[in-house]
Amino acid sequence: MSIPSRLLMGPGPSNAPPSVLTAMSRPLVGHLDPAFVALMEDIKAMLRQVFLTSNEMTFPVSGTGSAGMEFCLVNLIEPGDEVIVGVNGVFGQRMAEVASRCGAKVTTVEATWGSIIEPDAIAAALKQVARPKLVAIVHAETSTGALTPVEEIGRLTRDSGALLVLDTVTSLGGCAVRLDDWLVDAAYSGTQKCLSCPPGLSPVSFGPRAMEAVRARRHRVQSWYLDVSLLANYWAEGQRVYHHTAPISMNYALHEALRLLLEEGLEQRWARHERNHNALRAGLTALGLEIVSQRGHQLWQLNAVGVPQGVDEAAVRGRLLQEFNIEVGAGLGPMKGKIWRVGLMGHTSTLENVCVLLMALGRILREAGQSVDERAAAAAAKASAAGS
């Protein structure tokens, strides 16, 4: 097994700290061992702190972020339910697809990729749909680098009586996520982004209104593996009824990743992500490059960098990986070939990494024959045209 040492500056996984990686090498224990049960309680308590929630039903689903998405939708949706999904990138599309497979009648609220979902558009959809069961939006769209503000959408959704489901895969641990303040009823995340833990678990949280909707179901949940009532029997304090064998080693890693996060402090960690994003932006500007997602709503942890005219996106990305051991992500869907996705997530978000990337990118573009002056002139012309 030959594994190179990469600087992971793509859309995730991010680099995991050494102590998170070595945590997985600890000896295995059983999934009902008192030592593991204590660890489960620690993880639940720490996840509540990170999600800023008091929801009892907060725990990691034994799958990756997409399993967490399916967990939320499959437990809350019954056949025929009307749901509203904000779609401004790949993960909004995915939520709409998963909801549809649950038998929902899906109304999408579309926005240009790179832009946010506007509260007004959600308000209009809530008026248009007869009996909306839930509204689902992506907080931080990993495919475009846009951060949709949640607070107003939370109030609108609560006022309508619908549930709010929030995708926090890329936001959790990298910028403010306040489930209780924002009136979020159900949320899911992934471990491999700003928590800087390897992929394999999906932290989720269900609030009292979500659990009430589960209790009121008329149909069984179509997934046995993701059925929250069965999972509650294993994860809730005091019961511990065997459901499936939890991924022990992954939970060791998550425990250590959460410990490190809380040791740093939530606010401090968000500030670090903002600071290094600003450093990246300044460096990109100096190279004549720009971040193309909506101004004022750009993610700190995932930066959609426009590929300059005449530059081969895949070739540059390939050289970054092969010559510099730096992974950055490609654009998806309509953004394919047009952006690089540069992640500054969790442990990866350091000034040193920003500098390494800028130096590598600058050299490759220079060797590709594009001068900074040319790119800066083109960017200035574009900005001037946009302003006129």
Added chain:
Amino acid sequence: MSIPSRLLMGPGPSNAPPSVLTAMSRPLVGHLDPAFVALMEDIKAMLRQVFLTSNEMTFPVSGTGSAGMEFCLVNLIEPGDEVIVGVNGVFGQRMAEVASRCGAKVTTVEATWGSIIEPDAIAAALKQVARPKLVAIVHAETSTGALTPVEEIGRLTRDSGALLVLDTVTSLGGCAVRLDDWLVDAAYSGTQKCLSCPPGLSPVSFGPRAMEAVRARRHRVQSWYLDVSLLANYWAEGQRVYHHTAPISMNYALHEALRLLLEEGLEQRWARHERNHNALRAGLTALGLEIVSQRGHQLWQLNAVGVPQGVDEAAVRGRLLQEFNIEVGAGLGPMKGKIWRVGLMGHTSTLENVCVLLMALGRILREAGQSVDERAAAAAAKASAAGS
């Protein structure tokens, strides 16, 4: 995080070899990194060797064994399909439940817990059910220690035109599993049993007839996360379309666990499991204890040891854990309180471990005031009564 060092002799996880545990500490790479893609190909090739199959669609699902069960059933079953499920323990029950949640009309073939599913019973069900889409059975019932022979059921199922789905969670790597010879169309397993890799992945294999059934579907697969067609775009050679972020570190561990298995040799590994089972049985007999699952069909890797009259099952199990750091499993369902489940799986299956368990168990029973002579006399009386 305080993790004790346990001897894992329960129903799984088993102890993982040191090199499997340290494999997870290797640095992360991206899920589309050429190095990871090469690793994926290695894993697929090694899994085919272990499953004894040439099925192209052989790979690890990103969830535990129960996710693999759901993967098989959710992709092969459409609403209204008639399916036959052998039920002789917890995992047969679970398959029937999952199939029912897929919208199947389920006919169960029941057998006493501890006994096998008889081919005649499957033949009868195949005649009784109008259009059986599939037959699903558990090869090695982890809840009872019974090993159902597959070969004849495979022929019967193939002759009927139905698909055969096989649960190999506890059998794979511990005794013969021959997917192609036995005409198995779909199978799933878990990493944490006889592969001696931490829990978190579920190796699965779909043969050509299963893939044909997938292509002929009239409804979308109800799970997006487990949709084999989408997963094939990521796992099949040459395509690598992003679906979800694979659990990178868990795949490192599986790679190393499979490498160790093939280095030992399949047949040699099965023989080791048989040898240590026989040693355990001899030792249990000397202690006046017996294995209670059906004679001639007892699993080597999971032994259902009868709890003697007057002995507190949970108290003995608790002392094994607390005083000797040995985990054994409790009975489930109708076997609760009546058996201990003693696993000799993968790396845990050694003569040393058998001796350690026998010494500890002997001491605890002795201290509980039961003499070997009393138990041996009771066992002899019971055997004599059964024989008369």
